[in-house]
Amino acid sequence: MKILITGANGLLGQKLVRQIIEENVFEAIPSGLGESRLPEDLKIQNWLTLDIQNRDQVMAEIGKMKPDYIINTAAMTNVDQCESKKEACKELNIEAVKHLVEACEKYEAHLIHLSTDFIFDGENGPYREDATPNPVNFYGWTKLEAENVIQKSSIKWSIVRTVLVYGIANDMSRSNIILWVKDSLEKGETLQLVNDQIRTPTLAEDLANGCLLIAQKQAVGIYNISGKDVLTPYEMAMQTAAYFGLDKTKIKETDSHSFTQDAERPMKTGFIIEKAIADLGYSPKSFMDGIGILAKQLKLANY
Numbered sequence: 001m002k003i004l005i006t007g008a009n010g011l012l013g014q015k016l017v018r019q020i021i022e023e024n025v026f027e028a029i030p031s032g033l034g035e036s037r038l039p040e041d042l043k044i045q046n047w048l049t050l051d052i053q054n055r056d057q058v059m060a061e062i063g064k065m066k067p068d069y070i071i072n073t074a075a076m077t078n079v080d081q082c083e084s085k086k087e088a089c090k091e092l093n094i095e096a097v098k099h100l101v102e103a104c105e106k107y108e109a110h111l112i113h114l115s116t117d118f119i120f121d122g123e124n125g126p127y128r129e130d131a132t133p134n135p136v137n138f139y140g141w142t143k144l145e146a147e148n149v150i151q152k153s154s155i156k157w158s159i160v161r162t163v164l165v166y167g168i169a170n171d172m173s174r175s176n177i178i179l180w181v182k183d184s185l186e187k188g189e190t191l192q193l194v195n196d197q198i199r200t201p202t203l204a205e206d207l208a209n210g211c212l213l214i215a216q217k218q219a220v221g222i223y224n225i226s227g228k229d230v231l232t233p234y235e236m237a238m239q240t241a242a243y244f245g246l247d248k249t250k251i252k253e254t255d256s257h258s259f260t261q262d263a264e265r266p267m268k269t270g271f272i273i274e275k276a277i278a279d280l281g282y283s284p285k286s287f288m289d290g291i292g293i294l295a296k297q298l299k300l301a302n303y
């Protein structure tokens with residue numbers, strides 16, 4: 001059975017490729033923009049350059065590879081940039097998904113698509129799978145539109161919703177909360193962290209495992225795949241500082257009225273993951289154990 005991963009140079013993509021190779025249940029077809037940035041030790045021989053915004057390329061390559069599953073991790077994930085580059089955000093997060101749906105319809109592949117807590121307004125999280133979406137930023141709106149395109153189609157689909165993914169990958173195109181908190185504190189910088197937003201931060205390895213459990217069990221529908229600890233960004237930063245023995249006094253507690261970003265963030269999100277635990281046997285790490293896994297990888301990579 002073959003799994004094609006889109007955006008395989010990304011944080012989740014790299015973890016998926018590694019897990020598929022290590023578990024040796026499926027054959028991985030890693031794909032992405034440009035050249036592979038996957039770690040050398042994976043000895044990737046079958047990298048596929050695939051721009052999912054290019055419909056003809058998608059139809060031709062999927063037609064050639066005939067994957068049993070497509071895990072779509074590719075997206076414009078810089079939330080603030082999505083506010084200022086709406087057309088680019090729509091092209092990648094919605095139009096490109098239509099190409100994948102068309103290819104899955106024609107070649108009968110099961111689409112496992114990554115979505116987000118940002119489809120919700122954050123009024124009353126953590127959320128179950130049947131909660132009513134109501135995005136508060138453009139990124140969230142595009143991810144909800146993509147969900148609607150998929151759910152209206154006739155393909156075999158699974159939607160994996162996740163939250164605030166953290167981890168370390170090779171040659172990353174964007175950072176994540178543990179890394180930028182650790183790096184900033186190591187440089188002696190002062191940080192402001194909000195104490196009124198709620199998340200269930202997700203270790204990238206756990207997210208990859210959740211996606212592969214869905215493939216193994218051929219599970220369809222919506223699954224919340226996130227961490228199990230409900231934390232504010234302030235609490236995440238304090239736990240990160242404690243773990244790495246960094247100066248907690250440089251972390252200033254603030255709130256979302258004083259600390260704003262270009263794109264509005266939903267206040268209280270996070271996910272209830274009972275369905276994934278019951279249906280899939282999904283079992284995520286605690287936040288502190290997740291930091292420990294990341295710390296080991298940082299040491300190995302001599303960060």
Ligand SMILES: NC(=O)C1=CN([C@@H]2O[C@H](COP(=O)(O)OP(=O)(O)OC[C@H]3O[C@@H](n4cnc5c(N)ncnc54)[C@H](OP(=O)(O)O)[C@@H]3O)[C@@H](O)[C@H]2O)C=CC1
Binds near residue numbers: 011013032033163
């Ligand atoms: N990170 C998070 O906190 C969360 C992520 N998600 C969702 O999970 C998924 C994976 O997230 P994450 O791994 O963090 O994302 P990343 O930003 O790390 O990876 C996305 C990848 O998509 C690639 N890409 C961009 N444009 C194209 C294209 N046209 N064709 C093919 N690939 C393309 C990027 O390539 P390049 O590296 O060359 O730029 C990048 O490698 C996304 O769908 C995201 O919406 C949901 C909730 C939280």
Ligand SMILES: Cc1cn([C@H]2C[C@H](O)[C@@H](COP(=O)(O)OP(=O)(O)O[C@H]3O[C@@H](C)C(=O)[C@@H](O)[C@H]3O)O2)c(=O)[nH]c1=O
Binds near residue numbers: 077117176197
């Ligand atoms: C940069 C920064 C963020 N924060 C807070 C705001 C926010 O809730 C949280 C994370 O902020 P960031 O801007 O790093 O991450 P953010 O862009 O909010 O991450 C989002 O990425 C997309 C892809 C998703 O799908 C979402 O689930 C979510 O993970 O930390 C602070 O408190 N202080 C800061 O200096």
